[in-house]
Amino acid sequence: MSFIFLLMLLVEAQADITTGSYKELLQSYLSGQLSSALGACQVEALRREFKSFADVIEKSMDDFKEKTEADYKKKQDILISTYGKSGAVYTRWGKKTCPSDAEQVYSGYVGGSWFDNPGAVVNPLCLARDPEWGIYQDGVSEYKSYIFGAEFETAGSSMGSVHNYDVPCAVSRKTCYKGWILEYTGYLMAGYHKHKAGTTYTCFDSVPDTINGSGNNMDGYLVYQVEARCGSLKCPPYVEGREIVCAVCSKQ
Structure with a gap:
């Protein structure tokens, strides 16, 4: 049940494009929810793993954004080249x-x-x-x-x-x-x-x-x-x- 809730938090975090927002949500969850059931060392280890995972997600999102912008510019250049210069x-x-x-x-x-x-x-x-x-x-x-x-x-x-x-x-x-x-x-x-x-x-x-x-x-x-x-x-x-x-x- 806790694992499903973590995934839900991660999805919500991806919907928010503000840098670092999902990191804060995950860290808050780990600190506030897991600390009551796990020792401090275990919580810290999990926090480091999730931070590493969050960094990977952030890089993937940045790469996707960069690729999307490049594809859009390429298509825009093609449209301008085809229709902007040659006309009807x-x-x-x-x-x-x-x-x-x-x-x-x-x-x-x-x-x-x-x-x-x-x-x-x-x-x-x-x-x-x-x-x-x-x-x-x-x-x-x-x-x-x-x-x-x-x-x-x-x-x-x-x-x-x-x-x-x-x-x-x-x-x-x-x-x-x-x-x-x-x-x-x-x-x-x-x-x-x-x-x-x-x-x-x-x-x-x-x-x-x-x-x-x-x-x-x-x-x-x-x-x-x-x-x-x-x-x-x-x-x-x-x-x-x-x-x-x-x-x-x-x-x-």
């Missing part, structure tokens, strides 16, 4: 290059849905000039989502000089560029081009999981693989009717 990743629409003070990941073509499809995808993408491919079946399929190249429609405006020209961009790729970490690869998916609901291009994992108990055709939010469509989208490098792969990457 963004797409420069309508330009082939990034500003001179920004790091360019890649240059590409703007892609999106056909302009009057009832199920047009609402967001454009910046497609790399050197696409990579996964498992594919060439040829346009009816029940797919499509991606086309983009074209400026600027007649009669201050940007009339680029009217009907295809649109470039600077930032769906299977592997990551140098300095980036590959999180996963997948296939680009979106809604069916003839459905009336607006959707977005999304990178779905190439080896998807499914929900237990599902499998019945209940509809809902529907996603289809995205195929390349030539025209404003350059072919080559893209291929008519070929499924687009993608990757999710993070910055080191």
Whole structure:
């Protein structure tokens, strides 16, 4: 029972980070409680052993604190190095290059849905000039989502000089560029081009999981693989009717 009480005192002492507090508690316990049952020599011997034990605990706590502070500083330096200097990743629409003070990941073509499809995808993408491919079946399929190249429609405006020209961009790729970490690869998916609901291009994992108990055709939010469509989208490098792969990457 006394041993359990000693451990409880030690735990309480560790919760108090004031230097020497647990030493005082232990010494007080030894002096006040044990002296009634043990001789002075025995109490003194026990006091020395507990002092040695307390010193070990104190050193361990100091080492742990020092290591924790060092780990925190290291992680903080990594965050500052990664985000404080490189900043956010963004797409420069309508330009082939990034500003001179920004790091360019890649240059590409703007892609999106056909302009009057009832199920047009609402967001454009910046497609790399050197696409990579996964498992594919060439040829346009009816029940797919499509991606086309983009074209400026600027007649009669201050940007009339680029009217009907295809649109470039600077930032769906299977592997990551140098300095980036590959999180996963997948296939680009979106809604069916003839459905009336607006959707977005999304990178779905190439080896998807499914929900237990599902499998019945209940509809809902529907996603289809995205195929390349030539025209404003350059072919080559893209291929008519070929499924687009993608990757999710993070910055080191």
